[in-house]
Amino acid sequence: MRLTIHAGSLTPLELQVGTSHHPYLGPLPEIGQTIVVPQDANVDDAFKGNAKVKEIIWRYSAEGALWPEIICKR
Structure with a gap:
């Protein structure tokens, strides 16, 4: 999942979630749902x-x- x-x-910003060796097994988020990019993530603060x-x-x-x-969208 990306x-x-x-x-x-x-x-x-494009983030890969899971890999072919370690796939993401959780449910897909729904449209309108809010997801959280953690503050300790290795990405620009704007994201x-x-x-x-x-x-x-x-x-x-x-x-x-x-x-x-x-x-x-943020």
Whole structure:
């Protein structure tokens, strides 16, 4: 799963959640739900804190795997 977070005019931040070896097993967030990027995350301060889920886009990888991209806005 990939999170793409938009914060104003900054270039959107893309975060990978889970890997092929250690997949994210939790439920997908719902549109309108608020997620939290922790204050100790290794990202720009503009992206830390609450972000609201705006859209979920399903993508295909080159191997044919289906994975979600979660679009959020701060």
